[in-house]
Amino acid sequence: MRQRLAGKDYDEETVTTVIKQLKADNYLSEQRYAEAFLRSRMKRGETPWLAAQKARQKGADHRALEEVLGEINEAYDEPQAAREVLNMRDPAGFRFEDERVWQRQARFLRNKGYSSATILRVLKERSE
Known part of the structure; x- marks a missing residue:
């Protein structure tokens, strides 16, 4: 100032x-x-x-x-925050049959600072 x-x-x-x-x-x-x-x-x-x-x-x-x-x-609840970020990005959900989409989502979360364990946990939940 x-x-x-x-x-x-x-x-x-x-x-x-x-x-x-x-x-x-x-x-x-x-x-x-x-x-x-x-x-x-x-x-x-x-x-x-x-x-x-x-x-x-x-x-x-x-x-x-x-x-x-x-x-x-x-x-702060990291898994819940990651879920919310994914829901904001794609509210309708995305398909996990295509591994490239899954990898893109994982990179997106990683660039936001989420840990690998949280990313795997949240993406696994979404694919089930």
Whole structure:
């Protein structure tokens, strides 16, 4: 935020005052950013750990991220999340007679961060 404001021809004193006020009003919060980022990525079907990796790459605060990740992991059910992602992608269900379709679904889940055990479990359930 400091870099963005400094690039707009504001003096250092004004930038410092604005940042202090934003922090005091809780508009500039690392924890809120981490939580919003993780929840946004999880709505797209990513696992919490993959979303956290991406948040780290974006520069999220490590402590805030770990705290939010701990809260999210308490209620997170990976197999159920994988089922929901597959249902969103193909609500009518897909055919497992074609192994290429099964492999495509497995790659899709793997790219979203799901473990191999979860992928096999969920895809096996769907094929039965």
